[in-house]
Amino acid sequence: MSRPAALRTALAATLALAACETDTPYQLVGGPVYDFRIVVEGTAAGLLPGGTVQLFTRATTIDSARIALRGLARLASGGYTVFAVDERAAASATPALTGLAPDSLGRITATVPGAALATTTTLVVGFGAADFAGAHKPLYFQFRNPTTGALVPTGSLTLGRFDPPASTRFVLPPATRWGRAGLWIDRPARGDIWLRGYILHVPLAPNGFLWHAWAVQDSLGILKSVAPIGPIADSLGNPLENHETAPAGTDLPELPKVFIDATRSRLGVPLERFTHLHVTLQPRGAAPGPSPAVVYRGTFPQQFLLRPKP
Numbered sequence: 020m021s022r023p024a025a026l027r028t029a030l031a032a033t034l035a036l037a038a039c040e041t042d043t044p045y046q047l048v049g050g051p052v053y054d055f056r057i058v059v060e061g062t063a064a065g066l067l068p069g070g071t072v073q074l075f076t077r078a079t080t081i082d083s084a085r086i087a088l089r090g091l092a093r094l095a096s097g098g099y100t101v102f103a104v105d106e107r108a109a110a111s112a113t114p115a116l117t118g119l120a121p122d123s124l125g126r127i128t129a130t131v132p133g134a135a136l137a138t139t140t141t142l143v144v145g146f147g148a149a150d151f152a153g154a155h156k157p158l159y160f161q162f163r164n165p166t167t168g169a170l171v172p173t174g175s176l177t178l179g180r181f182d183p184p185a186s187t188r189f190v191l192p193p194a195t196r197w198g199r200a201g202l203w204i205d206r207p208a209r210g211d212i213w214l215r216g217y218i219l220h221v222p223l224a225p226n227g228f229l230w231h232a233w234a235v236q237d238s239l240g241i242l243k244s245v246a247p248i249g250p251i252a253d254s255l256g257n258p259l260e261n262h263e264t265a266p267a268g269t270d271l272p273e274l275p276k277v278f279i280d281a282t283r284s285r286l287g288v289p290l291e292r293f294t295h296l297h298v299t300l301q302p303r304g305a306a307p308g309p310s311p312a313v314v315y316r317g318t319f320p321q322q323f324l325l326r327p328k329p
Contacts, residue, residue, distance in 0.1 A: 053323035057198035057218050057279075057296065060316045064191055066090055067312050068225070068300065070127075072142055072160045073173045081136045081170070084162065086116075088127040088144065088176075092302055092310030093120060099146045100154065101131060103139040106183050107165045112151035113139070125311035140165050143181050147227055147304060155227025155303065156181035157189075180226035189225045191314070192273075196220045198315070200279065200296060202323050212283040212290045214248070218315060221251070222273045224300060230259065231301040232279045233309045234286065234293040245309055246288045251277040251298065294319050 060066065070088035074081055086101060101116040115135035119127050131142065140163040145154035159181040162171050179188035200216025214234070224230055232248040250258040259277060279298070283290040298315035 051203065053202040053320040055200055055317050055320050057200055057216055057315050057317040059192055059194050059196060060313045063314045067178055067191065068158060069178050070176050071173065072162060072176065074162055074170060076170065076172065079170070082133045084131040084136060084142065086129055086131060086142065089125055090312045091121040091125045091127060093306040094146060094302065094304050095306045096304065097146070099127065099144055101129065102143045102145055102151050103131070103135040104141045104143050105139045106141055144176065146302060157225040157227050159186065178225050190222055192220060192222055200317055202319060214281045214290060216279045216317070218277050218298070220273050220275060221277050227303055228300045229303065230277070231299050233297045233299065234281065234290060235295050235297050236293050237295045244292065246286050246293065248279060248281040251279060254278065256280065294324065
């Protein structure tokens with residue numbers, strides 16, 4: 020092989036390797052591309068919807084239970100309901116607490132009366148409907164063994180989908196699951212700014228939740244402004260809004276690759292004013308604004324934020 024041919028072969032191999040390593044999620048349509056990674060939020064485990072339950076008992080009698088919830092967004096209408104469920108009897112559920120609204124940090128603390136717990140086994144947090152059958156049921160804790168009747172005095176709520184005997188749990192993605200995104204100026208289209216990216220191996224959302232992307236201006240952990248990008252999408256751009264239904268199994272499965280796509284003109288706000296990309300677990304029917312459950316985060320490159328403005 021001649022030297023020029025060998026160089027061309029080596030260059031082609033190098034470019035192919037680089038393409039495999041970067042898997043660019045966008046097309047260059049004008050201007051430089053400002054590339055950044057989308058990573059699992061380091062504190063995501065503490066931001067997810069969840070909480071604890073503590074029983075107050077006398078011998079085998081439950082006087083009350085304290086339930087402390089976190090990571091919940093306010094709902095546009097209605098509130099969260101705590102159901103007391105007897106897993107030993109089909110469809111036996113009683114609304115023990117209703118109309119619960121989280122504070123500004125996504126927290127709810129409430130007391131469940133002992134009368135609601137005397138003949139039940141499980142506490143389930145639901146929303147979206149007043150009746151148990153129609154409600155989304157993403158959080159649950161079994162405080163009584165259905166077989167032996169033994170009490171579990173304290174424990175953590177499971178996040179996933181309550182549907183005995185085939186309930187499933189949400190598993191936080193590990194730090195090795197990440198994505199990439201890019202910002203660039205579409206000069207032929209009057210200087211519009213594009214934001215496009217992907218995330219790999221995203222777990223299905225818990226029951227009643229969806230994945231939602233946001234452009235945010237974050238200053239030392241304080242959100243100064245937020246613009247909704249919308250639900251994450253499939254490869255054809257279709258929003259993945261109804262994907263939490265999963266086959267039977269202990270864990271919710273995952274989506275191999277999802278996409279985020281936005282432009283300054285579509286958002287209706289200057290995309291260049293924002294500093295980060297957040298992807299949150301958003302309950303259906305949430306009030307406007309991101310939930311506290313930030314699972315993925317991307318930081319806009321300084322070169323983009325500090326670039327000369329036209």
